[in-house]
Amino acid sequence: MTLNSSLPAWSSLQAHYEQIRDARLRDWFAAGNDPAPTRAERFTLEGAGITADFSKNRITDETLKLLVQLAREAHVEKRRDAMFAGEIVNPTEGRAVLHTALRASASSAPFHKEVAAEKAKMAAFADQVRSGAWTGYTGKRIRHIVNIGIGGSDLGPKMVVHALKHLSSPELDAHFVSNVDGADLYRALQHLDPEETLAIVVSKTFTTLETMTNARSMRDWFTQRGCPENQLAKHFVGVSANPTEVVKFGIAKENVFEMWDWVGGRYSLWSAVGLSIMISIGPKQFDELLAGAEAMDTHFREAPLERNLPVLMGMIGIWYRNFFGSQSYLVAPYSEALHLLPSYLQQLEMESNGKQARLDGTFVDYATSAITWGEPGTNGQHAFFQMLHQGPTIVPIDFIAVLTPEHPLTDHHPKLLANCFAQSEALMLGRTEEEAKKVAGPDKPQLVPHIMFPGNRPTTTLMVDALTARSLGALIALYEHKVLVQGTVWNINSFDQWGVELGKILGKVVEADLTSETVDTKKHDSSTSALIARARAALKK
Ligand code: F6P
Numbered sequence: 360m361t362l363n364s365s366l367p368a369w370s371s372l373q374a375h376y377e378q379i380r381d382a383r384l385r386d387w388f389a390a391g392n393d394p395a396p397t398r399a400e401r402f403t404l405e406g407a408g409i410t411a412d413f414s415k416n417r418i419t420d421e422t423l424k425l426l427v428q429l430a431r432e433a434h435v436e437k438r439r440d441a442m443f444a445g446e447i448v449n450p451t452e453g454r455a456v457l458h459t460a461l462r463a464s465a466s467s468a469p470f471h472k473e474v475a476a477e478k479a480k481m482a483a484f485a486d487q488v489r490s491g492a493w494t495g496y497t498g499k500r501i502r503h504i505v506n507i508g509i510g511g512s513d514l515g516p517k518m519v520v521h522a523l524k525h526l527s528s529p530e531l532d533a534h535f536v537s538n539v540d541g542a543d544l545y546r547a548l549q550h551l552d553p554e555e556t557l558a559i560v561v562s563k564t565f566t567t568l569e570t571m572t573n574a575r576s577m578r579d580w581f582t583q584r585g586c587p588e589n590q591l592a593k594h595f596v597g598v599s600a601n602p603t604e605v606v607k608f609g610i611a612k613e614n615v616f617e618m619w620d621w622v623g624g625r626y627s628l629w630s631a632v633g634l635s636i637m638i639s640i641g642p643k644q645f646d647e648l649l650a651g652a653e654a655m656d657t658h659f660r661e662a663p664l665e666r667n668l669p670v671l672m673g674m675i676g677i678w679y680r681n682f683f684g685s686q687s688y689l690v691a692p693y694s695e696a697l698h699l700l701p702s703y704l705q706q707l708e709m710e711s712n713g714k715q716a717r718l719d720g721t722f723v724d725y726a727t728s729a730i731t732w733g734e735p736g737t738n739g740q741h742a743f744f745q746m747l748h749q750g751p752t753i754v755p756i757d758f759i760a761v762l763t764p765e766h767p768l769t770d771h772h773p774k775l776l777a778n779c780f781a782q783s784e785a786l787m788l789g790r791t792e793e794e795a796k797k798v799a800g801p802d803k804p805q806l807v808p809h810i811m812f813p814g815n816r817p818t819t820t821l822m823v824d825a826l827t828a829r830s831l832g833a834l835i836a837l838y839e840h841k842v843l844v845q846g847t848v849w850n851i852n853s854f855d856q857w858g859v860e861l862g863k864i865l866g867k868v869v870e871a872d873l874t875s876e877t878v879d880t881k882k883h884d885s886s887t888s889a890l891i892a893r894a895r896a897a898l899k900k
Contacts, residue, residue, distance in 0.1 A: 364681075368429035372425045372429060383814070443660065445457050454620055455621040462832070488531070500530075504532075505551070508535075511706065531639060537573075563622075598618060676688065869887070
């Protein structure tokens, strides 16, 4: 199997990097150096309602040509088509990867009948809850839903419900509990009335420690507050690819919503895992979310690689990670509604592409997933942007701008957008010594090094006209496909997650040692033994 760092385009990019590493964006943009079509015109692209301005990246036409060549040499198109066709593209788990089938409208799409049937079941249930027809054990309508899940069974639905709050039913509040720290469930339930509360237990495997612990505690909460055991069915539904376990837990068979092993956890919000989304925004808006994602799927499949947003985003990410050596990249949505997008993307990017072994089992000799992090603007500006502007480390940034507000405080919006655009301008331009001297003036020459900005900091600005279910669907699918593109070039499996296993196994051993009567202190290293001893003493008090 090909080692992707030995592909011809990889070497060409290395040589090209040496040529342009010191070139300055401000020079490329300078009047006279940026004739029509300008950089902005050449490097701004559109797909599925998303506009991406790549022009403030450290790229030239030649860079993009070589990056696209690398994508071709790494067979991105072939792997993309294999994924859409339902081939086993996750070989370590022997699975197809078909989250795209969950939003495919064509009846020829894989598993179309099963997907449509499950969606209809979800819609019928969501309508009942939303209309008040579904009642709790005392006949009251449901006003609170509590989604119990973790990782992909939490982050996606939570992010979308939060983002689309402006579209959600005012009769219902959605809560999300994920952490095994009892504080999470305890705090969520503190002000809830069990008579009006519905638990949705979401777990692909239905064996996950955190989820099962929270689900059991929530069941106790219902019964201790008066819900008879035989009425629990009115307050519990389950979502899983393991329906047998859901029924064993005590959830009524008819209240089980199915997902399939060909839907990866972090790609699952489009399935019944998104039941909390559908209950919040309604089946019609859920369809809009799917339609936005499908529009991006079509763009990804059909747009030439040179104008293909997921391909270019992925390849530009590789340019920084593997050639500039960037350790991390930042996502800064200038949208409070997209507050949770960075934490959702952390799982999507790092659980997918934080890998050391190539598909053929050999070890990579190049970097894979960058560290993904982020916060919404403008908050980040008053926290860590200092480092982005003047720290010696270069962090590429995705700015996300929503051009019209989804709330009535419209006069805030120009201020928000102005900050977003000004940050990318400032990061690109920087401030030279000469300019800093002018700002410092003759009285304060000692300030000059402190008020110089290196500039040349790369950013991409993504824009949507409005935050709708459709535009959000397209945005999420854009990042999903970007991950596939990068994973393909790195020649790794973006769809398994063996790296989470060891900690889980050892966690069970340590838990037993924390709670058992006696403990063999020699079993662990001296540090872990001391930690356990200290906690045992505290827990006994
Ligand atoms: O521990 C990681 C992980 O397996 C994720 O991949 C997954 O999204 C999460 O746990 C939850 O898994 P499940 O849906 O099976 O409870």
